[in-house]
Amino acid sequence: MAEIELMEALPSPTRFLQAMGVPLPIRAELEELEAWWEAEGKAISAMIDRMGTPWLRAYDRFGHRIDEILYPPDYRRMLLQGYRAGAVWRAFEGEGLAATFLIGYVTAFYDAGLYCPYTVSLATALALRKYGDPALQARFLPPLLRRDGEVWQGATWMTEAGGGSDLGATVETVARPEGGHWRLTGEKYFASNAGAELAVVAARPESAPRTVRGLALFLLPRYRENGGLNYLIRRLKDKIGTRSVPTGEVELQESEAYLLGRPETGIYEILEVLNVSRVANSVGSVALMQRAIAEALAFAERRVAFGRPVLHHPLMRRQFAERIRELQAAFALAWTTVRLLEEVWPEHPPYSERYHLFRLLTHLAKYWTAEQAVQTAKWAMEVHGGMGVLGEYPVERWLREAMILPIWEGTPHRQILDGLEAMARKGAHRALFAWLARWSDPHALEEMVSRVEAHLQLSPEEQEARAEPLFRDLARFTAETLARSLPSGPAAS
Numbered sequence: 001m002a003e004i005e006l007m008e009a010l011p012s013p014t015r016f017l018q019a020m021g022v023p024l025p026i027r028a029e030l031e032e033l034e035a036w037w038e039a040e041g042k043a044i045s046a047m048i049d050r051m052g053t054p055w056l057r058a059y060d061r062f063g064h065r066i067d068e069i070l071y072p073p074d075y076r077r078m079l080l081q082g083y084r085a086g087a088v089w090r091a092f093e094g095e096g097l098a099a100t101f102l103i104g105y106v107t108a109f110y111d112a113g114l115y116c117p118y119t120v121s122l123a124t125a126l127a128l129r130k131y132g133d134p135a136l137q138a139r140f141l142p143p144l145l146r147r148d149g150e151v152w153q154g155a156t157w158m159t160e161a162g163g164g165s166d167l168g169a170t171v172e173t174v175a176r177p178e179g180g181h182w183r184l185t186g187e188k189y190f191a192s193n194a195g196a197e198l199a200v201v202a203a204r205p206e207s208a209p210r211t212v213r214g215l216a217l218f219l220l221p222r223y224r225e226n227g228g229l230n231y232l233i234r235r236l237k238d239k240i241g242t243r244s245v246p247t248g249e250v251e252l253q254e255s256e257a258y259l260l261g262r263p264e265t266g267i268y269e270i271l272e273v274l275n276v277s278r279v280a281n282s283v284g285s286v287a288l289m290q291r292a293i294a295e296a297l298a299f300a301e302r303r304v305a306f307g308r309p310v311l312h313h314p315l316m317r318r319q320f321a322e323r324i325r326e327l328q329a330a331f332a333l334a335w336t337t338v339r340l341l342e343e344v345w346p347e348h349p350p351y352s353e354r355y356h357l358f359r360l361l362t363h364l365a366k367y368w369t370a371e372q373a374v375q376t377a378k379w380a381m382e383v384h385g386g387m388g389v390l391g392e393y394p395v396e397r398w399l400r401e402a403m404i405l406p407i408w409e410g411t412p413h414r415q416i417l418d419g420l421e422a423m424a425r426k427g428a429h430r431a432l433f434a435w436l437a438r439w440s441d442p443h444a445l446e447e448m449v450s451r452v453e454a455h456l457q458l459s460p461e462e463q464e465a466r467a468e469p470l471f472r473d474l475a476r477f478t479a480e481t482l483a484r485s486l487p488s489g490p491a492a493s
């Protein structure tokens with residue numbers, strides 16, 4: 001596709017999606033959502049970001065614990081836009097999972113942090129649908145799928161104070177069976193969408209081993225059956241970005257919970273939840289890239305230096321062309337994970353080869369797109385020169401928001417090492433290369449295959465130590481090859 005056409009689509013997330021050639025079964029709804037963001041949402045989102053950490057009202061005036069998170073009413077209005085449009089319920093309707101990611105793309109173009117509540121609510125609903133027994137589904141799924149202001153939110157809480165990477169060692173939350181449900185006691189240290197009506201949490205049944213195999217997945221309602229609070233919010237985190245989702249520390253004290261799936265396969269269920277979020281993180285990262293490039297373009301077209309708009313200087317012109325090609329490649333990688341997720345999400349372990357391909361692509365996409373979002377946001381700031389660092393314009397915000405994308409849902413180290421594991425133990429690279437062969441240059445493909453195969457012959461210690469350059473190059477190669485698979489084709493230089 002001509003670079004000029006893509007440039008024209010940059011200010012609008014819906015137009016960009018259309019330019020990428022993805023099917024848009026809900027195009028009118030996306031345009032409506034976008035129009036709302038332009039008319040009202042942008043200003044609300046900027047205000048929420050400027051307000052900083054939301055307040056927690058822990059007690060009412062009579063000394064009762066209530067743990068209410070105080071946002072201005074406009075926040076709720078902003079939040080409801082995506083739920084109404086179908087950020088969760090559409091996954092269970094005709095348009096399917098991909099439609100929820102389209103809504104996520106439009107949302108993240110305007111507010112990357114706000115995409116988090118939708119993502120964790122979707123991940124909660126999918127886990128409940130897949131692993132909850134019929135009675136549990138009948139009780140808890142309908143409120144998550146409501147289309148009005150009464151919609152319930154979900155959350156996904158795994159990380160504890162000891163760290164989020166090594167869950168097998170660090171999850172201390174204990175689960176004890178009692179009657180028809182379980183009692184959970186422990187603390188969750190990074191709990192986004194604190195205050196959600198339902199959360200899926202990792203916990204260790206009493207007497208289960210202290211490894212990842214000892215973890216199970218539970219559904220935790222906000223309120224106990226007797227109406228009391230089922231979890232307490234100790235405090236809210238003061239974050240550099242994503243302030244439109246409250247992230248807190250949560251205490252579980254003999255909290256009522258329901259087992260999802262089976263304890264023996266709990267770790268797979270937990271990873272499935274995380275992988276939904278990683279796909280969404282990739283989609284959100286690309287949307288943030290688009291926004292940052294669009295803002296940079298709008299500035300560079302009008303800012304004059306050395307007698308012409310800075311956009312028209314050869315160095316700047318070339319940089320824009322490269323950023324647009326990288327945006328397109330990042331989009332192709334992220335959107336491929338969406339399509340594969342849609343295909344494989346009904347699978348249960350032991351997974352198919354296709355599922356392992358999905359896993360590898362998800363690690364590549366999470367790693368690559370988040371890093372690209374950070375680099376693009378930094379570059380957009382540079383294009384704005386000194387104006388870029390001032391708090392009064394939106395540019396510095398994209399960098400603050402972008403900095404969170406590589407860390408939550410698993411750091412780059414985690415993506416690299418888990419991606420390596422998918423190749424070393426499951427041979428997922430073979431499926432990847434077979435798939436990419438249609439669009440790749442045979443010599444470049446052969447070189448990549450040899451590098452990966454040679455790497456997998458190294459000792460385990462060396463494989464880990466030298467993994468980063470290989471994984472980075474594999475991610476770039478995969479993204480650029482997939483860009484050729486888009487109906488729109490790669491941007492011409």
Ligand SMILES: Cc1cc2nc3c(=O)[nH]c(=O)nc-3n(C[C@H](O)[C@H](O)[C@H](O)COP(=O)(O)OP(=O)(O)OC[C@H]3O[C@@H](n4cnc5c(N)ncnc54)[C@H](O)[C@@H]3O)c2cc1C
Nearest residue numbers: 156157158159163164165190191192247408409410411413
């Ligand atoms: C804004 C925000 C919101 C979040 N919301 C949630 C949430 O809702 N639910 C939730 O469960 N979690 C949430 N998290 C936590 C997030 O998932 C973790 O921060 C992340 O998984 C990393 O864990 P950690 O911060 O404890 O770092 P650690 O696990 O302590 O790791 C520290 C460093 O060591 C590196 N490292 C670890 N193992 C290795 C290794 N084998 N080789 C090389 N390097 C390694 C890590 O990559 C990292 O750089 C959130 C985090 C943030 C920032």
